[in-house]
Amino acid sequence: MVEVRNLTKRYGANLAVDHVSFEIEEGSIVGFLGPNGAGKSTTMNIITGYLSATEGSVTVSGKNTLEDPNEVKRMIGYLPEQPPLYLDMTVKEYLNFVYELKKATQPKEQHIKEICELVKIDNVYNRLVGNLSKGYKQRVGIAQALIGNPPVLILDEPTVGLDPKQIIEIRTLIKNLGRNHTVILSSHILPEVQAVCERIIVINNGRLVADGATDTLAHDLSQDHRLIMRAEGPEREILHALEAMERVVDVYSLGEKEEGAYDFSVESAPDVDIRRDLFALMARNGWPILALKNTDLTLEDLFLQLTSTDAPSKAGDGKGED
Numbered sequence: 001m002v003e004v005r006n007l008t009k010r011y012g013a014n015l016a017v018d019h020v021s022f023e024i025e026e027g028s029i030v031g032f033l034g035p036n037g038a039g040k041s042t043t044m045n046i047i048t049g050y051l052s053a054t055e056g057s058v059t060v061s062g063k064n065t066l067e068d069p070n071e072v073k074r075m076i077g078y079l080p081e082q083p084p085l086y087l088d089m090t091v092k093e094y095l096n097f098v099y100e101l102k103k104a105t106q107p108k109e110q111h112i113k114e115i116c117e118l119v120k121i122d123n124v125y126n127r128l129v130g131n132l133s134k135g136y137k138q139r140v141g142i143a144q145a146l147i148g149n150p151p152v153l154i155l156d157e158p159t160v161g162l163d164p165k166q167i168i169e170i171r172t173l174i175k176n177l178g179r180n181h182t183v184i185l186s187s188h189i190l191p192e193v194q195a196v197c198e199r200i201i202v203i204n205n206g207r208l209v210a211d212g213a214t215d216t217l218a219h220d221l222s223q224d225h226r227l228i229m230r231a232e233g234p235e236r237e238i239l240h241a242l243e244a245m246e247r248v249v250d251v252y253s254l255g256e257k258e259e260g261a262y263d264f265s266v267e268s269a270p271d272v273d274i275r276r277d278l279f280a281l282m283a284r285n286g287w288p289i290l291a292l293k294n295t296d297l298t299l300e301d302l303f304l305q306l307t308s309t310d311a312p313s314k315a316g317d318g319k320g321e322d
């Protein structure tokens with residue numbers, strides 16, 4: 001649906017986006033995550049055709065932003081970081097104005113009415129945009145992005161400046177929009193991306209540093225796949241039995257943690273899940289497992305690690321390549 005290849009943007013000597021590549025499939029909600037200044041807005045602005053790239057290409061449904069700029073713009077609904085609102089218009093005037101600007105073809109009244117109901121602004125339809133709360137302004141911004149029913153929605157920091165209740169409402173709205181649209185959500189807030197997106201692309205200093213499924217990214221990028229097991233029984237015998245297990249590469253005891261119970265660090269070969277075998281071994285020997293946890297990084301640890309300034313470039317298992 002959206003294909004970004006080798007995208008590079010220089011502002012003079014400043015390399016804001018550095019050879020970024022990724023693909024986004026139709027119908028997915030993807031988070032574009034990175035700290036302030038990482039290059040998110042620049043990338044979004046290039047995808048939407050508001051900025052030109054120094055190098056590289058963007059295609060949307062096979063149409064190139066340079067060769068078919070109008071066609072691409074029609075396929076994308078964009079909520080920039082600063083929503084392009086006219087404060088002295090009513091919501092009705094503003095959405096009608098956007099409808100004309102986009103040369104939308106849907107039956108006008110019906111189309112605008114449906115969008116207002118969807119983003120829940122029908123109750124402020126005749127109010128001046130300038131008098132609305134920040135949360136309602138943001139909804140109006142999302143409404144303008146939806147006019148013309150574009151298949152792709154790009155939302156740049158959509159919850160910045162909102163209160164916690166408004167944040168939850170906008171996140172729920174974005175999730176709902178994801179049912180009928182391909183959504184790219186740019187954010188520097190990890191919990192936001194985690195709550196809404198099924199895939200996360202992490203960018204730092206203009207470079208793609210991770211790309212993968214939200215649920216498995218931390219596990220996939222954790223270099224250390226150890227299990228910490230607390231078990232009751234004879235320390236030495238347990239150690240020997242663990243060492244003899246297939247696909248186990250390193251075992252050691254962390255000492256007695258409760259009376260008669262020891263913690264063991266058990267490292268398996270990469271991409272191997274030994275938990276069931278471990279359970280069977282311990283059960284066979286009558287050594288109760290009291291606790292079992294893995295040492296994967298949390299997504300938050302990973303994000304901090306990836307976006308520290310000297311972080312090495314590293315891509316996950318997603319579609320992107322660096």
Ligand SMILES: Nc1ncnc2c1ncn2[C@@H]1O[C@H](COP(=O)(O)OP(=O)(O)OP(=O)(O)O)[C@@H](O)[C@H]1O
Binds near residue numbers: 038081
């Ligand atoms: N018009 C511009 N001229 C010069 N440098 C720019 C311009 N726009 C952005 N930059 C620089 O490019 C880099 C990336 O900025 P960008 O706004 O894309 O980052 P971002 O990830 O969206 O950050 P934020 O979350 O703070 O908006 C930054 O170093 C920024 O200072």
